[in-house]
Amino acid sequence: MSKQTQSLLTLLEAVGVTIYYSDKPAVQEISISVPEHHITAIIGPSGCGKSTLLRAFNRMNDFIPEARMEGQILYKGNQLYAPGVDPVDVRRRIGMVFQKPNPFPKSVFNNVAWGPSINRYEGNLNERVELSLRKAALWDEVKDRLNDSAMTLSGGQQQRLCIARALAMEPEVILMDEPCSALDPVSTARIEDLMFELKKTYTIVIVTHNMQQAARVSRFTAFMEGGMLVEFGATKQLFTRPVNKRTEDYVSGRFG
């Protein structure tokens, strides 16, 4: 079991995070740590606050005017919400893939190249685009149509393009907010394969309400319900020997 003993360096950490929308708490007192080079899943029924928690990790909640956060998010031990931290810089390092594929209505090439180009990337942009598309397992399908509009791709291709777009920034963490919920099973399988490949170099946090998906891809799983963290631990244990009764009910499909 050498894999079990490999180092579990915490890269990203939520410490006592509570997030209010207006005055209603959507996420309450949550503490979880995300280990480097692993996939961590957040599961739970709709409206349990899992996406809200995910967005806190790269300060995307800043765009929801009525959202307010207490507690801390630590990235490599640094507070992401400290006064001097520029949220733009945070998002540069912690990328995000959204629920619905949202490519820019531009060419395939420009979708991937835009991130590096606004961040004054000095190297060869063509190489960066090709590398990102290869990492996202999309290169072979789009290499002859780099100048076509991204809107002409299929849904699954669009989502992989969004992953390539995030990878082009060379982030350390990729947050995925139900990345397969708008995709068919074949595309879903491709993205899951891709995630296995990506975790070698990246740290991934995925929100999903597909329990099988969490069980398949993740090493650690957090189960949330009603804004609270019910259980957090190794995925294998959480799905086979859950400590909490509510976790057991949920993962065995008795509700949700």
Place this chain on the structure above:
Amino acid sequence: MKTTNLTARQRKAYLFRLICAAISWMGIGLLAILIFHVTSKGISWLDWQFLTGFPSRFPERAGIKSALVGTIWFISMTACFSIPLGTAAAIYLEEYSRKGPLGYLIEVNIANLAGVPSIVYGLLGLVIFVRGMELGRSLLAGSLTMTLLILPIIIIAAREAIRAVPNSIRLAAFALGATRWQMLRFHVLPQALPGILTGVILALSRAIGETAPLIMIGALTYVAFVPEGPLDAFTVLPIQIFNWASRPQEDFHHIAATGIIVLLAVLFFMNIIAVSIRHHAEKKGKV
């Protein structure tokens, strides 16, 4: 049991389509009659002498040069003031300001301003620009007054266009570490540009035909020179047309019709330019 009564429903659908078609063709028909009437009345007076001559007491020597050049000056200056101001205001209101009671108040007020009679803007321009800022009866005063008049139209259209850009695009840009300006500059504004241009076309088309506020601020009705700078006195096509149409001599009524032809031609030319820019922007936005 008969649950479908398909024929009756189909007949209703057909009837509705018929009504819509009839109304559309009525509008087009009226416009065609107007254009035919004006053309048949004025086309024979349209010649080089008319385009290059100054107004005159004698109909056969009367020309439209000063009004035509005045209109070109006037509409160019109005565009220079109103497009940047209106677009900037729309961007601020949609993308930067916080949505709240104050924003709502501003929104309602802008919508109201779009409905204020143009003569009121003329009075405002008279007080502020002509007298207050002592710009006199100049092109500058006129175009600033017209800018006030059409700003609400541009702001409303531009806000709608900006709002129509899906929010997922904004989030995608932000998630790549874009600043708000980069997000606007590369994604929202290019996608909103066709809609903004549509608003600009409508607003400038209105400005080119407005007469009342310009009479109010004292644009002249008889100008025998071409304006050479923003502080010169001026006249515009609709004022010249109004002036000719209100004269008793029959010939001047024909000249008024000729003036309308010129005005329509300018308007048509202006819109062609705007539509081609919009077409170009639509194509470019997708690559």
